[in-house]
Amino acid sequence: MFKGKRGLIVIVTLVLFTSIMFPHEGVQAADGNWRRIADMNEARGHGPAGVVLNNGDFLVIGGASGEKTNQISRTVELYDKNRDRWVYKAPMKERRLEIEAVTLDDGRVLVPGGRTKFSPDPKPRATNTVEIYNPKTNTWSYAAPMKTPRRNYRMVKLLDGRVLVAGGRNDETQRIRSMEIYDPKSNTWSSVGNMRTTRFSFVMEVLANGKILFAGGTDDNGKYQSSAEIYDPQTKKWTTAASMTEAKAAVKSGRLRDGRILVMGGRRSGTNLDTVEVYRPEDNSWEKIGELTSVRRLPAAAILPDGHVIAAGGRNRNNKELKTAEIGYFNHAPIVKLSSPANDSVTNANNNRIELRWTASDIEGDRITNYRLKIGTSPGASDVANTSGSWRTSYTFDFSERPPNQTYYWTVMARDELGDWSDWAPTRSFTVRNRTPEAVFQFSPSKTDRLRDVSFVNMSSDPDGDSLTYKWEYRLQGSSGWKQFSTTKEPRVKFPEVGIYDLRLTVTDPYGASHSNTKTGLEIYNLAPEIEPLFPPSGYVTEMGQTKVELKWRANDPEKDGMNQYRLKIGTTPGGDDVLSISGNWITTYTFDFSHRNPNQTYYWSVMGRDVHGDWSSWSPVQSFVVPKQLEARVEHAPRWEELRRETGRAEHEFLAGEPFIIVAETSDKAVEVFVESPFDTGPKRVELTKDGDEWRSSFYDPVYENLTPGTYEFKVTSRYHNGYEESVNVPITIRGKLSVKVHRTY
CATH class of the missing domain: 2.60.40.10 (Immunoglobulins)
Structure with missing residues (x-):
């Protein structure tokens, strides 16, 4: 735990430094964002070397705090980024300024040549000696010397691990174009020709494709240049590249993680600079991207693996050696691209969920570590979902509990391993559509x-x-x-x-x-009605004396409809209408008068009806009733007298006095008694007839009848029925004379 003011100061410093080194989450990192960091332990102008070790630490080597030989430094400082301070490391064996340093594949640091003296000290002022620093042992040792003494040269490590050194000034302070290569494996130097253009204190950086960019610097006459060219170590050919935004020298450069070449500070026409520009290999263009916090001529500078760039020392606007340092941030945040569903797509509600997919790319190849996703009902909103977590490339959105016919807007952002968040991806939308049901x-x-x-x-x-x-x-x-x-x-x-x-x-x-x-x-x-006859029942026999019969029926309609018409027919044969055929408004009874019709007749009747919907029933089952036989009577001759009548040619109703009368009556079987009354003044007055099969019969005789006076007489025959009704008929006869009898006897 820190105590007192010193502890408070340390805490504030660490917090401040952390905010400088690591941009806030959710903010797209911009090119540069230069911020001051802790000052070095000593001022270092005149081209100190800056180099990044394999572990990411930044070293500043050599330089000078003034313009006297004894002010040329052999010291080395390492920047402790965790504590924002500078720590001395083992010094070089020699004083050196206007130098470059490169980390070899095995982790050692190569520092060749440089200037070792200031005027008026005697020559040589440039050296060809080479030192190598071992970070593991914190020691320096000599390596094979260069073929040519050089200062203010430029140096890069090739893709094969060898080191190319080019240009600068020799011991005679002449600008030189020669190039040579150091092979760490054999610890040897070899010449590889000359630069196409003389350049001093210039830009030299290896591009991602292995080719080398040369730009700026001063020419043989000390004129500042903006021209640029590209050298291919494989073919040893040169091609012209686009010129820088301004002519300048005394710059420091490095290749950013995205492949661009960063150029910082420098000098132009007597003015020290704070400008920063980049070269874009993909389109062969240059672009200014801001300024350092301080003017820096020939500072120590290098690009850290995490995208940070440190520039330290150099000389300010007044050519004063600087001990200040600053850090910039050049990491590209990831770029998120939404994959599916397509923008303005439509999904159906029954799917219940939709898979949102996206990808992220990082120009520096950084690992993507986190994501943020928001879904809303309006562009940019997160009222539906706002989620984040470890990196993923898909998210299943469940909308089963949400109303359909809703458009959702979604976007994603990503963070790389350095903590930089992308912008929100261009918003896409999808609509959950409720599909219409189908009625079948x-x-x-x-x-x-x-x-x-x-x-x-x-x-x-x-x-x-x-x-x-x-x-x-x-x-x-x-x-x-x-x-x-x-x-x-x-x-x-x-x-x-x-x-x-x-x-x-x-x-x-x-x-x-x-x-x-x-x-x-x-x-x-409509179901037609059915007609049900009620009375009289079929086979009904009317009563004797009855002259009318009331026919009754009713309609049975399955749907209980009302009736409005009827038809009635009566005939002497089943289904016939020879007696009666009538129709009219609906009734349920009809009185049939048969008084004027022949008795002993069977009548057949049937009815049909029409309901309120106009549908007629069928004819009802045919019913019948019988008007019984009326009383009929006659007077017959006895058999032997009948023969005599025929022999004599008399009519049936002509009788002889003394002839017996056979009274015969035919009547209804409902008769209970039939009798005859005599028309004569003498003899019996009433004789009961006896039923004989279908007839009633009786003999009517008295001896006194032999004396009957010829003339017409009427027998009255009466039939009495079970209902008390009596029916009588008169049977006329004629008496023609007396009977004359001849008796013939045979013995």
Whole structure:
């Protein structure tokens, strides 16, 4: 725990430094963002070397704190980024300024040549000696010397691990174009030709493709240059590149992680600079991207693996040697690209979820570590989802509990391993669409009466799987309005009215989407009534003396419809209407008068009726009633007298006095008594007839009848029936004279 003011100062410093080294999350890192860091332990101008070790530490080597030989430094400082301080390391064996340093593949640091003296000290002022620093042992040792003494040269490590040194000034202070290569494996130097253009204190950096960019510096005449060219170590050919934004020298450079070449500070036409520009190999262009916090001429500078750039020392605007240092940040944040679904896409509600997919690319190849996702109901909003976590490239959004017909807007950002967040990806949208259900049904039968159910089969469906509500309606063809008859899924319904129906089913899902389907052709017909005869029952025999019969019937209509018409027919044969055929408004009784009709007759009758819908019944079952035989009587001759009548040619009603009378009566079987009354003044006055089969018969004789006076007489025959009714008929006879008898005897 820190105590007192010193502890507080340390804490503040660490917090401040952390905010400098690591940009805030959620903010796209910009090129540069230069910030001051702790000062070095000593001022270092005149081209100190800056180099990054394999472990990421930054070393500043050599330089000078003034313009005297004894002010040339052999010291080395390492920047402790965790504590924001500088720490001395083992010094070089020689004083050196206007030098370069490069980390070899094995981790050692190569520092060749440089200037070792200031004027007026005697020559040599440039050296060809080479030192190598071993960070593991913190020691320096000599390596093979260069072929040519050089100062203010430039040096790069090639892709194969060898080191190329070019240009600078020799011991005679002449600008030189020669180049040579150091092979760490053999510890040897070899010449490789000359630069195409003389350059001193210039830009020299290896591009990502292994070719080398040369730019700026001063020429043989000390003129500042902006020209640039590219050298191919494989083919040893030169090509012209785009010129820098301004002519300058005394710069320091490095290759950023994204492949751009960063150029810092420098001098132009007597003015020290704080400008920063980059070369873009992909389009062969230069661009200014800001300024350092301080003017720096020939500072020590290097690019750290995490995208930070340190520039330390150099000389300020007044050519004063600097001990200040600053750090810039040149990491490119990732770029997020939304993959699927496509923008403005539509998904169906029944899918319940949608897979959101994206990718991220990092120009420096950094590992992507985190993501943020937001989903909203308006562009940029996060009212639906706002989630983050370790890097992923997909997210399953479950919208099953959300209302359909909603457009969702989504975007993603990503953070690389250095802590830099991308911008939010361009927003995409997708719409969860509620699909309309489909009403489908069948019904049967297609033709029926009002007493029978019509059954409905519901085949409706919802493409999203939503539950449905049902509304069934009917409409008689020719009418204007629909009437609801059910809300069940598959109703069974009797239809109350006769006619042709249109039927409609409307299905609706929970979100109000509905669909209707109409079918036509349901025919509901009327059941015709049935007529039931009530009286008289078939075979009924009217009473004797009865002259009228009241026919009664009733209508049985299955649907309880009213009746409005009838038809009645009466005939002497079943189904016949030869006696009567009438019709009219509905009645249930009819009085048939048969008084003027022949007796002993069977009558057949039937009725049909029409209901209020105009449908006639069939004829009712034929019923019959019988008007019984009326009393009929006659007087017959006795058999032997009948023969005599015929012999003499008399009529049937002519009798002889003394001839017996045979009284015969035919009447209804309902007769209980038949008798005859004599028309004569003498003899019996009344004789009962005896039933003999279908006839009533009796002999009527008295000896006194032999003396009857010729003339016409009438026997009165009376039949009395079970109901007390009596019927009489008069039977006329004629007496023609007396009987003359001749008796012949045979012995």
